[in-house]
Amino acid sequence: xxxxxxxxxxxxxxxxxxxxxxxxxxxxxxxxxxxxxxxxxxxxxxxxxxxxxxxxxxxxxxxxxxxxxxxxxxxxxxxxxxxxxxxxxxxxxxxxxxxxxxxxxxxxxxxxxxxxxxxxxxxxxxxxxxxxxxxxxxxxxxxxxxxxxxxxxxxxxxxxxxxxxxxxxxxxxxxxxxxxxxxxxxxxxxxxxxxxxxxxxxxxxxxxxxxxxxxxxxxxxxxxxxxxxxxxxxxxxxxxxxxxxxxxxxxxxxxxx
Numbered sequence: 001x002x003x004x005x006x007x008x009x010x011x012x013x014x015x016x017x018x019x020x021x022x023x024x025x026x027x028x029x030x031x032x033x034x035x036x037x038x039x040x041x042x043x044x045x046x047x048x049x050x051x052x053x054x055x056x057x058x059x060x061x062x063x064x065x066x067x068x069x070x071x072x073x074x075x076x077x078x079x080x081x082x083x084x085x086x087x088x089x090x091x092x093x094x095x096x097x098x099x100x101x102x103x104x105x106x107x108x109x110x111x112x113x114x115x116x117x118x119x120x121x122x123x124x125x126x127x128x129x130x131x132x133x134x135x136x137x138x139x140x141x142x143x144x145x146x147x148x149x150x151x152x153x154x155x156x157x158x159x160x161x162x163x164x165x166x167x168x169x170x171x172x173x174x175x176x177x178x179x180x181x182x183x184x185x186x187x188x189x190x191x192x193x194x195x196x197x198x199x200x201x202x203x204x205x206x207x208x209x210x211x212x213x214x215x216x217x218x219x220x221x222x223x224x225x226x227x228x229x230x231x232x233x234x235x236x237x238x239x240x241x242x243x244x245x246x247x248x249x250x251x252x253x254x255x256x257x
Contacts, residue, residue, distance in 0.1 A: 005036030016050070024051030025059035032062075041072040052083065060087035061095045068098075068107070081108030088119065096123035097131045104134070104143070113143050129164025132156065136170070140179065153180030160191070169195035169203040176215070185216030196227075201234035205242060212246050 009030060015023035028047030031040045045066060051059030064083035067076045081102045087095030100119035103112045117138060123131035136155030139148040153174055159167030172191030175184045189210055195203035204227050210216055211224035224243075231239035 009036045016047075019054060021051045021054035021056035021059065024048075024054055025056040025062070027051075028059065028062065045072050052086075055090075057087040057090035057092035057095060060084075060090070061092060061098065064095065064098060077102070077108035079108070088122075091126075093123040093126040093128035093131065096120070096126075097128055097134065100131070100134065104138075113138065117144065124158075127162055129159040129162035129167050132159030132162065133164055133167040133170060136167075149174075149180035151180075163198070165195045165198035165200040165203070168198065169200050169206065172203070172206070189216040196230070199234060201231045201236035201239070204228075204231035204234060205236050205239045208239065208243065209246070212243075212250075 009027070012023045012027050012030070016027055024047050028044040028051060029035070030037055031044035031047065033039070045063070048059045048062045048066070052063050060083045064080045064087065065071070066073050066080075067083065068080035069075070081099070084095050084099040084102060088099040096119045100116040100123065102108050103116035103119065105111065117135065120131045120135045120138075124135060132155050136152040136159065138144050138152075139155060140152035141147065153171075156167050156171050156174060160171045168191050172188040172195065174180055175191065176188035177183070189207070192203045192206045192210070196207060208224045208227035208231060211220045211227060213219070224246075228239045228243040
């Protein structure tokens with residue numbers, strides 16, 4: 001174990017023994033990530049629970065995610081909602097956005113788009129890029145009534161400016177499709193690359209499609225396959241299927257000719 005990690009974990013344990021909620025959360029995080037200790041999800045959750053009970057909003061949010069995903073505990077959307085709400089009321093932007101999503105989707109609480117928007121706005125006020133993205137998507141999809149692409153573009157742009165990879169990718173898509181802005185295929189590809197560089201797997205898949213079909217870039221099937229592979233490796237479950245569909249369509253077109 002690196003000396004600095006060992007020293008950090010020792011300090012966290014000392015602080016946790018004195019009731020430091022943040023230290024409890026960090027111990028849990030280190031068990032989740034294997035930072036200086038062996039990975040152990042069950043032990044991580046024990047520390048998250050201790051930290052949450054001691055007042056750590058980060059630990060509350062980690063517990064909320066565990067219940068939402070059924071990761072290490074039985075899936076329970078009501079319990080997830082409760083922990084997200086506690087953390088949101090403590091002022092944590094991530095929890096505010098997650099709470100907004102709970103209201104938007106009706107998971108653990110009755111669906112309420114206006115309440116979702118209220119929590120997204122609270123998070124956006126604290127510069128949460130994902131919150132800006134989600135507000136933008138509400139305007140784009142008409143979740144609040146009429147679709148307002150121009151406002152969607154403005155909100156998604158703010159999320160992208162804050163470095164939210166999914167917002168950067170969505171902004172690229174809006175340039176590609178002309179949603180709330182003029183079509184600009186070169187800008188779309190540039191933004192997909194930026195999002196892909198941040199690890200966004202869907203942006204990698206979009207680049208694969210663009211190189212396959214020559215959208216904003218010259219057709220380059222080798223480069224296309226490279227991006228589809230990267231997307232798959234990054235966890236995009238649809239990348240392989242999309243590539244197979246493109247190859248099938250291409251083969252069918254060649255056969256017709």
